[in-house]
Amino acid sequence: MVAFSSTLxxxxxxxxxxxxxxxxCVALYAVNLTLCLTAYLGHAWIYDxxxxxxxxxxxxxxxxxxxxxxxxxxxxxxxxxxxxxxVAALGRDFAGDFPWHYxxxxxxxxxxxxxxxxxxxxxxxxxxxxxxxxxVMRAIVGHDFGIRLALAVPLxxxxxxxGQTGFLTAALIGSTLYLIPIRPVLAGIxxxxxxxxxxxxxxxxxxxxxxxxxxxxxSASATxxxxxxxxxxxxxxxSWLAFFHWLPxxxxxxxxxxxxxxxxxxxxxxxxxxxxxxxxxAWVLQFVLTASVAVAVALMWRTRLxxxxxxxxxxxxxxxATPYIAIYDMVAxxxxxxxxxxxxxxxGFRRYELPALGSAVVLIAAxxxxxxxxxxxxxxxxxxxxxxxxxxxxxx
Numbered sequence: 001m002v003a004f005s006s007t008l009x010x011x012x013x014x015x016x017x018x019x020x021x022x023x024x025c026v027a028l029y030a031v032n033l034t035l036c037l038t039a040y041l042g043h044a045w046i047y048d049x050x051x052x053x054x055x056x057x058x059x060x061x062x063x064x065x066x067x068x069x070x071x072x073x074x075x076x077x078x079x080x081x082x083x084x085x086x087v088a089a090l091g092r093d094f095a096g097d098f099p100w101h102y103x104x105x106x107x108x109x110x111x112x113x114x115x116x117x118x119x120x121x122x123x124x125x126x127x128x129x130x131x132x133x134x135x136v137m138r139a140i141v142g143h144d145f146g147i148r149l150a151l152a153v154p155l156x157x158x159x160x161x162x163g164q165t166g167f168l169t170a171a172l173i174g175s176t177l178y179l180i181p182i183r184p185v186l187a188g189i190x191x192x193x194x195x196x197x198x199x200x201x202x203x204x205x206x207x208x209x210x211x212x213x214x215x216x217x218x219s220a221s222a223t224x225x226x227x228x229x230x231x232x233x234x235x236x237x238x239s240w241l242a243f244f245h246w247l248p249x250x251x252x253x254x255x256x257x258x259x260x261x262x263x264x265x266x267x268x269x270x271x272x273x274x275x276x277x278x279x280x281x282a283w284v285l286q287f288v289l290t291a292s293v294a295v296a297v298a299l300m301w302r303t304r305l306x307x308x309x310x311x312x313x314x315x316x317x318x319x320x321a322t323p324y325i326a327i328y329d330m331v332a333x334x335x336x337x338x339x340x341x342x343x344x345x346x347x348g349f350r351r352y353e354l355p356a357l358g359s360a361v362v363l364i365a366a367x368x369x370x371x372x373x374x375x376x377x378x379x380x381x382x383x384x385x386x387x388x389x390x391x392x393x394x395x396x
Contacts, residue, residue: 058163188219
């Protein structure tokens with residue numbers, strides 16, 4: 001195992017996992033597995049009892065990939081055309097829309113999905129994106145317990161059920177942060193790939209500049225530019241023009257009109273709108289939060305505090321800083337938790353830390369009641385990264 005700093009790595013034998021933490025993770029993992037099996041066997045996942053495809057977010061990727069294979073990638077951004085392809089793929093009509101919101105580079109992933117039968121692509125995507133997420137969690141914790149921690153996150157089931165990108169987003173954020181001190185060029189590549197969801201890259205340039213990680217910064221920039229150029233060559237100028245043409249409509253639908261329903265978004269902006277606040281008030285409060293987090297990240301990354309602590313703060317801040325974070329994106333909250341667990345299993349948890357993380361789990365699970373409880377869960381995790389504690393100064 002490679003240490004995050006100049007201190008020597010601690011051998012797995014010296015790592016002590018609290019029994020309570022072990023039992024809770026096993027229970028949550030069992031719940032996730034049971035829910036997945038129940039949904040599939042109960043015809044609530046992928047196919048219904050009549051053998052027709054169930055409309056979820058995944059159909060957006062699959063239909064977009066079909067249009068790419070047909071040589072019409074730009075049409076994926078047109079809501080009406082995309083829905084026609086979705087209806088044909090599912091064999092049924094459905095209410096609402098599952099639009100394509102991603103920049104053209106994500107067409108590479110979608111086109112691979114569309115080469116496969118619907119059910120194979122659905123399960124394959126869930127498993128293929130789950131593997132790097134689990135691997136990153138294992139690497140960050142530095143112990144096999146990281147695997148159990150990854151699978152215990154309540155939103156594992158939600159992300160797999162709707163076939164979304166939560167695992168991939170978490171894997172890229174986690175990989176970037178894990179690799180910065182040891183493989184800066186590779187870390188930059190991971191960060192550049194994260195531009196498929198640019199709203200999660202707001203704080204990384206600030207942290208990299210503050211800490212002087214210029215190799216990561218250059219590598220990430222080069223990767224992002226390469227993705228733009230390669231996708232332009234592969235999918236044409238029309239695909240990028242369509243992306244920018246439809247971007248305001250997508251933003252208006254999600255962030256202004258709330259067509260996705262506010263409780264499915266977990267930002268401060270969405271919470272203000274959920275409780276009846278105006279759009280202007282929501283933007284002001286979100287800007288204040290984002291600016292505050294950005295300042296905190298910049299100041300912390302200029303210090304000599306342990307890297308695991310700084311990485312945890314940046315991971316948590318990344319989620320707080322964006323107004324557009326859906327419930328499945330909250331899988332990435334496992335990354336700051338993994339850094340906190342990395343510190344805790346080596347230096348000991350403070351008495352209130354595990355109960356606090358437990359309350360964050362309860363808040364996330366409360367999502368099933370139709371309430372946007374992700375924000376307080378993020379604040380709890382962010383609050384655990386307390387730089388004032390001397391304990392962190394000696395952590396690896």
